[in-house]
Amino acid sequence: MSRLLIEASTPLCLLQDAGRFGVRHLGVTQGGALDWVSMSWANWLLGNALDAPVVEITLGGFTVQAEDYCLLALAGADLGAYIDERAISPGRSFILQKGQRLRFTQPFSGARVYLAAPGGFDAPAVLGSCATVVREELGGVDGFGKALAEGGRLVYSGTGGAMKVLSAPDLQSGKPLDVIVGAQIGQFSGQSLFDAFNTAWALDSRADRMGMRLLGAPLQYQGPSLISEGIPLGAIQVPPDGQPIVLLNDRQTIGGYPRLGALTPLSLARLAQCLPGETVRLAPVVQQTAHQQHIDFLKRFTTT
C-alpha cells in the first residue's frame, strides 16, 4: 500500500473514473473525467485499465507529499507541476520518493491534468463508480462526493506498473469541435445555423462540470416548446437567451431546451482543456463518421 498526504487542494480537485452508468433513469448523473482521453493516457502510462480511478486536477493548487515510495503518472494539461524543485511535464510516469512533494502551481497550457497510480487510487464504488459528484453526494475517496481536501489521503494498492512515456498527446489542436447535429437543427433560423458553424464562440467564465456556456451571436430557435427528454453527454442546448451551453459529465439527466446537437467525445476532451475567454469553432459531423473516427482513435491505446 502506498500513501500520499494531501497538503493543498481546491474544490476542483476530484477523484474521477469514466463515470456512473446504468442508473441515469433514476436521475443520477453520469459524472466522470471531463477529459477522458487524458485520464486514459494517464492510466495507460502505468498499464492500468483505462478507466481506473484518477485525480482530476483543474487549474492547479494541488500538492501531495509521498508517505511511501510511489509510482505515479500524469497526462493532460501543463499546470506547472514540480517534484520538489524540479519541474515535471505531463505525459510520463515517475517516481515520488518518500517525503517528496508533487505540486501543481498554475495553468500554462490546458486546464486539467490527470494523476494516476498503479491499479488506480483506492475508493469505494458507489452505484458502480467512484466518480465524485459533489451535488449528489456520490463517489470520491469517502464515497459521499467530497472533493479532495487538505489533510486527506490518497492510497493505492496496486503494484508494479509499466514505465511508459507518451510521445504526442495532441490535446490543444486548433481544429473546430465536431458536433453531431440533432433532430431540432432544422428549427433554428437559417442565420443561426450559419452563425453556429461559421463564427467563433468564446468560452464564458460561467463554466463548471455541469456545463460550459458559449458566447457569441445569439441563436434563434423557432420551433415549438419541448417536453423534457434525456440529455446526452456533450449536448449543445440553447436556452431562450440564445447563448448555447455544452452539457458535460455532471449535467442533469433530462431537460427541455432545444439542442443544436452534441459534441463528439473526442471534441469534449479538447473542450475540457479550454479556459474561459478562449474561442472555439463548431463543425457539423455525421454520426457514422464520428463513430468510425472514435473507434480508430481507441486503437491508439492498444497499439501505441
Place this chain on the structure above:
Amino acid sequence: MKPRIEVVAIDCLMVRLFDAIAETNMPWMLAATQRLRSGFGAALVDLVPSYTTLMVHYDLGAVNPAQARALIEQALAGLQPQAQGGGQCHVLPVWYDLSVGPELTLLSQRSGLAIDEVIRRHSAHEYQVFALGFAPGFAFMGLVDEVLATPRLNTPRKRVAAGSVGIAERQTAAYPVVSPGGWNLIGRTPARLFDRGRDGYSLMQPGDTVRFEAVERAEFIKLGGDDTPLEAQA
C-alpha cells in the same frame, strides 16, 4: 404506434413514442423499455425514459449506429402496451401543513377551494411516475387535478427541505434531499426516496404509480419525518 428514431449523439438515439404528455403513454413506455433492455442486453449503457421519449445510450464499442437503429426497430416491432401491473404502486404518507407546505394558501386562493379540499384532491389521484431527473430519486409525477395546476415560484427557494412535496403546473414531486427548488410546497413526506444501500436505489422507478396519503403530525414523526418548519431551516 410507429416510434420515431432520432440521432442525438455519437452513441445515443432518441426513441420518440408520443408528442404529448399523457398518463396513457405509460403502459407503452414500460413495454418499450422492457423490449429495448432485452434487445440490447449488455450493449446498453443507459436507457433514459422521459414523458414521451426513451433515450438509448449504447456501447459504441459493441454496436455501430446502423446496428443500434436496427436493434431498436426490431425490439419495438409490433409493440403492445404493457398489461396492468407493469410498475409498482407506492403509498407516500404526507403531512400537509402550512409550516412545511406554505403554498397550500396560494393553491387555495388560486383554486377557490378550501385548504382541506386542496389536500383531498392532491391525495385522491393515483399518479404516474413519468420520469426521474433533477436529482437522484426525484420523480416527476402527474397529472395533478387541473384546478390545482400552479406555475413554479418566480424566485426558487435556495433551500427546500428533504421530503418536501410540491406542485408545478400539473405535476407533483417530492424532494429526495435538501436542494434549491421552485415548486409550490404543500407538505412533507417521511419516506426515504433515495437510498444508496437499497436494491434499485430509488423508491420510485419510471412507470411506477404513487398515491399520497394524508397523515397527522404525530404519525409523520413516528414514521421518521422531520417537522422543522421550512422558514426555520432557511
